[in-house]
Each structure stands twice: as structure tokens, then as C-alpha cells.
Amino acid sequence: xxxxTLLLFILLSSTFxxxxxxxxxxxxxxxxxxKLGISAGFPSKDLKKTFGTSAIINTKFEVKFKxxxxxxxxxxxxxxxxxxxxxxxxxxxxxxxxxxxxxGEFGTFEMLQRGHHVGIHAGRLFSILAPxxxxxxxxxxxxxxxxxKINFNNISGDLIQLNGEYSKGYDRYTAGHSFTEFxxxxxxxxxxxxxxxxxxxxxxxxxxxxxxxxxDFEVNDPRFGQRMDHLxxxxxxxxxxxxKRPPKEFYY
Numbered sequence: 001x002x003x004x005t006l007l008l009f010i011l012l013s014s015t016f017x018x019x020x021x022x023x024x025x026x027x028x029x030x031x032x033x034x035k036l037g038i039s040a041g042f043p044s045k046d047l048k049k050t051f052g053t054s055a056i057i058n059t060k061f062e063v064k065f066k067x068x069x070x071x072x073x074x075x076x077x078x079x080x081x082x083x084x085x086x087x088x089x090x091x092x093x094x095x096x097x098x099x100x101x102x103x104g105e106f107g108t109f110e111m112l113q114r115g116h117h118v119g120i121h122a123g124r125l126f127s128i129l130a131p132x133x134x135x136x137x138x139x140x141x142x143x144x145x146x147x148x149k150i151n152f153n154n155i156s157g158d159l160i161q162l163n164g165e166y167s168k169g170y171d172r173y174t175a176g177h178s179f180t181e182f183x184x185x186x187x188x189x190x191x192x193x194x195x196x197x198x199x200x201x202x203x204x205x206x207x208x209x210x211x212x213x214x215x216d217f218e219v220n221d222p223r224f225g226q227r228m229d230h231l232x233x234x235x236x237x238x239x240x241x242x243x244k245r246p247p248k249e250f251y252y
Contacts, residue, residue, distance in 0.1 A: 025190040028066045028133040029243065033188075035060040035197060037237015041078060047205075047229035050150070050172060051113050052082025058235055064134065068125045074142070078115030083150055086111065088170040088216045092161055099159055107159040114151040117203065119144020119180060132190055138199070140182045146205035146229065147175040169215045174227065176207030188241060195239040205229040 024031070037058040043051050055078070062072030092099045098106035123140025130136035149171040152162040160166065184199015207227045217223055 024134050024188055024192075024241070024243070025132045028068055028127070030066055031064040031134055031188075032242040033062055033064070033195075034240040034242065035062065035237050036240070037197065037235050039201070039233040039235035041231050041233040044230040044232065046207075046227040047148075047231060048084075050083070050085045050174075051080065051148070052084060054078045054080035054082070054113050054115070056233055056235075058237055064125060068127070068133075069122070070125060070138075070140070071120070071122045072140075072142075073120050074118070074144075076115075076117040078113060078117065078148060080113040081110070083111040083113060085150065085172060088172070088214060090216065099161070101156065101158040102160060103158065105158075107154070108156040109159055109162055110153045110155060112151040112153055113148070115146070115148030117144055117146050117178065117180075119178065121180065121182070123182070125186070130187070132188065135186055135188045137185050138182070138197075142180045142182075144178045144180060145175065146178040146203065146207060146231075147173070148229075149173040168211055169213050171211070172209060172214065173211050174207045174229075175210050176205050176227070176229075178203050178205040180204075182235075184235065186239065188239065192241060195241060196237065197239055198236045199234075201233045201235060203229075203231040203233075205231070 035058065039056045039058055041054040041056045043054070057077045058074065059076070060072050060074040062070050064070040089099070094100065099109065101107040119142045121140045121142025123138055125134070125136055125138050127133045127136035152167050152170065154162045162170065180201060180203045182199055182201045184197055186197040188195050205228075207229050209224050209227075
């Protein structure tokens with residue numbers, strides 16, 4: 001699947017590039033581009049009960065049409081160290097706050113945030129306060145799949161309870177569909193040397209814990225029910241435009 005997706009991306013990029021040999025400065029063009037960025041994520045609603053602020057790596061592939069409308073796909077990787085929910089470890093922790101390993105000693109571990117957000121979106125460019133018709137303010141909306149869990153980094157490697165299949169009873173693995181809105185600004189320089197975007201994104205995810213078992217939950221625990229996870233992020237990144245420059249004209 002990954003190989004097929006990569007091949008499709010290469011073919012689309014080559015096709016768009018061959019048809020986009022026009023000047024970005026003078027007119028709105030068909031403009032495929034790859035966006036790579038990073039953002040700070042601030043949770044609210046149920047997500048805030050599990051995690052604090054997170055870092056996010058953003059990747060987007062978009063195609064802007066001459067009409068100034070664009071479509072795209074995105075993948076975001078969420079990570080961080082601020083984990084608020086540790087109730088699943090209550091029966092494992094000693095009075096000193098540690099977990100005893102198989103050798104009767106304290107093991108070393110840490111709890112980390114891990115999440116993924118994939119989706120598709122569509123939006124429009126408004127060429128205001130821009131150096132060319134392909135830059136300006138952008139707004140978009142999309143749908144996707146939002147997943148996350150608590151990752152137990154078993155540093156000492158000797159805590160059997162947090163290894164492999166056992167860890168699934170502790171990790172709060174959660175997933176569901178999402179809606180996302182983005183408002184920002186993108187800048188394509190006329191000489192292709194400086195291309196960046198910045199903006200804010202708001203995600204509303206309708207999720208549930210997808211594990212059938214959590215060590216500290218009863219079978220009918222309401223925490224297995226529907227969750228409302230909100231995430232607000234501030235993004236900044238670079239863009240790689242995938243178009244060819246028009247051939248230079250020479251006069252004799």
C-alpha cells in the first residue's frame with residue numbers, strides 16, 4: 001500500500017510539473033506543493049484529561065488550481081511527555097512511586113504521548129497582501145481519522161507488565177473520525193527561494209477507546225463510551241512547489 005501511494009505521488013508530481021511551466025509571478029497557476037511543518041498542540045475537552053501540550057510534525061500534499069481552490073491530504077504525528085492519566089498504574093506502583101520488576105527491583109519507565117491524524121481537505125486561497133496571485137490567505141476544512149495512545153517506554157526493559165501485548169491493557173488506545181478547520185497564510189516567492197506557511201488549526205474528533213480491556217476499567221465502564229477530543233494547534237512550515245520554471249527567452 002505504501003509503495004503504491006508513493007508511486008502515485010511521484011506520477012502525480014511529474015504530471016503536474018510538466019503542465020505547470022508558467023510564471024508564478026504573473027498569474028494563478030496549477031500549483032502542486034508539499035508542506036512540511038511543526039506545530040504546538042493544545043488539547044481541550046476529553047483529550048485534555050489524558051494529555052497536556054504536544055508537539056506535532058505536519059505533512060501536507062496540496063494541489064492549488066487556477067481557480068484558487070485547492071485540495072489536499074495530510075498526515076500529522078503527535079508526540080510529547082505531558083501525560084495526565086496514570087490511573088491504570090495504581091495497582092502496580094509501590095508507596096515509593098515505582099514498579100517492581102521480575103528481579104524484585106525498581107524498573108525504569110516513562111509515559112509518552114503518541115498520536116496520528118490522517119485526512120483530506122479542501123479550501124480556497126485569497127490573494128491578499130501577497131507578492132503574486134498564488135500567495136495569500138488560505139482557509140480549508142477537512143475530514144479524517146484521529147488516533148492516540150499512551151506509550152510506555154520501558155527503559156530498563158524488565159517491566160513485563162508494560163511490554164508487548166500486556167501494555168495494551170494500559171495504553172488507552174483511542175480512535176475515531178475527525179473534522180478539521182485551518183486558517184492561515186502561505187507565501188510563494190517569485191524566485192522560489194522562500195516559500196512558507198503559517199496558521200492555526202482546530203480539530204474536533206469523535207473517538208472511543210478501541211481496546212476491549214483496560215486494567216482499571218469495569219466491563220461496562222462509561223469511559224469506554226464516546227469521547228469528544230479537541231485539539232488547537234499553531235503551525236509553521238516550509239513549502240516545496242512542484243512546478244517548472246518557464247523557459248527563458250533570449251533576444252538577439
